[in-house]
Amino acid sequence: KAGVTQTPRYLIKTRGQQVTLSCSPISGHRSVSWYQQTPGQGLQFLFEYFSETQRNKGNFPGRFSGRQFSNSRSEMNVSTLELGDSALYLCASSLGQGAPTEAFFGQGTRLTVV
Amino acid sequence: KQEVTQIPAALSVPEGENLVLNCSFTDSAIYNLQWFRQDPGKGLTSLLLIQSSQREQTSGRLNASLDKSSGRSTLYIAASQPGDSATYLCAPTGGTSYGKLTFGQGTILTVHP
Numbered sequence: 001k002a003g004v005t006q007t008p009r010y011l012i013k014t015r016g017q018q019v020t021l022s023c024s025p026i027s028g029h030r031s032v033s034w035y036q037q038t039p040g041q042g043l044q045f046l047f048e049y050f051s052e053t054q055r056n057k058g059n060f061p062g063r064f065s066g067r068q069f070s071n072s073r074s075e076m077n078v079s080t081l082e083l084g085d086s087a088l089y090l091c092a093s094s095l096g097q098g099a100p101t102e103a104f105f106g107q108g109t110r111l112t113v114v
Numbered sequence: 115k116q117e118v119t120q121i122p123a124a125l126s127v128p129e130g131e132n133l134v135l136n137c138s139f140t141d142s143a144i145y146n147l148q149w150f151r152q153d154p155g156k157g158l159t160s161l162l163l164i165q166s167s168q169r170e171q172t173s174g175r176l177n178a179s180l181d182k183s184s185g186r187s188t189l190y191i192a193a194s195q196p197g198d199s200a201t202y203l204c205a206p207t208g209g210t211s212y213g214k215l216t217f218g219q220g221t222i223l224t225v226h227p
Contacts, residue, residue: 004157033213042220043203048213056214090157092215100145100207103215105158 002027004093004106012112018079021109023091025072031096032074033103034066037088049074050096078111086113116141118218120204126224133191135221137204142185144206148215149178149189151200158203162189194225 005024013019025032033056034046045058049068068074072093078085088110092103117140127133137147146165150158162178164171164187170179177190187204201222205215 006157031213033215035215043215043217045214045216050213058214088155092158092213094213096213100213102160102163103148103213104160105150107157108155110155 004091004104006089006091006106006109008109009107010110010112012114013081014114015081015083017081018077019081019111021076021078021089021091021111023074023076023093023106025074025091025093026104029093029095029104030072031094032068032072033092033094034074034076035090035092036060037090037108038086043090046076081113083113086111116144116206116208116216118204118206118216120202120218120221122221123219124222124224126226127194129195129225129227131194131225133194133223135189135191135202135204135223137187137189137218139185139187139204139206139216141206141208142182144182144208147178147180147187147204147206149176149187150203150205152203152220153200161202191223194223196225196227198225199223 031050033048048056052068063079066076088108090108092105094103095101121136149161164180175192180187201220203220
C-alpha cells in the first residue's frame with residue numbers, strides 16, 4: 001500500500017514568486033492536512049481538506065491557500081513568497097470521516113526562499 | 115486552545131536503557147493522541163495511536179499510556195537502540211478539530227552505542 005506522496009521534495013524560489021506543492025494521500029483516505037515546520041515555530045497547522053472542502057484552517061495569512069481534487073489529491077499554494085516562508089511543508093492523510101483516525105505523513109517538501 | 119509540552123526537551127542515553135518520554139496537554143477534551151518519530155529532514159512516522167477510552171497501547175518495544183483527565187501521556191521505550199535516535203512528538207486530537215494535530219516541540223533522543 002503506497003504511502004503519502006509529496007512532490008517536489010525540494011524547491012528553491014525567489015522572494016515575490018509563488019509556489020505550488022502537491023500531496024497524494026493514501027488510497028481511500030479523503031482527508032488531507034497541511035503543516036509548516038520551522039526550527040523556531042515547530043509544526044504548525046495550515047489547513048485541512050475533506051471531500052474537496054476546507055473544514056479547518058490555522059492562523060496563516062491569505063497568501064497560503066489550498067485545494068483538494070475529486071481524487072483526494074491536494075495542492076497548497078503560497079503567493080508572494082517571503083524569506084520567512086522557508087520551511088519543511090508536510091501533508092498528512094487520514095480517513096477523515098467520522099471520528100479522528102490515525103494520520104500518516106509524507107516525506108515533506110523543503111522550500112527555500114532566497 | 116490546546117497547548118502541548120514535552121519533557122525532557124533532549125535526552126542522551128547509552129544503548130540498552132529503558133526510557134520515558136513525557137507529554138502534557140492543556141485541553142483534556144481529546145479524542146485520541148498519536149506519538150510520532152521524526153528523523154532529521156524527514157517526515158513524521160506514526161508510532162502509536164491511543165484512543166481517549168484506552169489507558170495503554172503497545173507496539174513492540176514501545177508502550178504509550180494516556181491519562182486523559184490529567185492531560186498526560188507517556189511513551190516508554192524499552193531496551194533502547196542507536197536506531198531509536200530521532201525526535202519524538204506527541205499530538206492530541208480533539209473530536210471536532212478536523213484533521214488538526216497540535217504538536218509540542220518534541221523530545222530529541224540520542225542513543226549512543
